[in-house]
Amino acid sequence: MVRVVRGSASGFLDLAGTEGVHRREVVVRTDRNEDLLVALLDDVVYRLDAGARCRSAWN
Template identity: 50%
Template sequence: MAQAVHGVVDAFVDTTDAQALRRHEVVLGGERDEDLLVALLDEVVYRLDVADEIPVDVELAPLLGGLRAVFHMADALSLPVTGAAPKAVTLHGLSFAHGTDGWSCSVTLDV
């Protein structure tokens, strides 16, 4: 899930020289792993929209029925833009599964 966060962020901004300035902690709930993945990525989109900040790192810890996420946030406006910023996470084509090569996911983002 942490790699999915990095993938989303790296799709629209260059974080090479980004410095984390703040921490943002959130507890997310969900019945399935897919629900937690969507909630996690929704939080990334929400923080970008309301605070112009993006995670340059994330720490995740499982909880009973959920997930605790600690985001290390940077100012999005200070970083080079490389693509369109996401506006929403959709359920279309959503997958999250464990296979022989490890975990993989597929998420569609509206821009």
């Protein structure tokens, strides 16, 4: 799943030459891989948005 999320994120982020600096654990309870993927992508978008809001508040 990590590779799928990273591949999806590379569609709107430049990930060339990057490596992870933080690790986040997410608990998702579902029986279907499709639901798991949607939940993970939703979490990534939320964290990107929340992080951008935090950074802009500090500037």
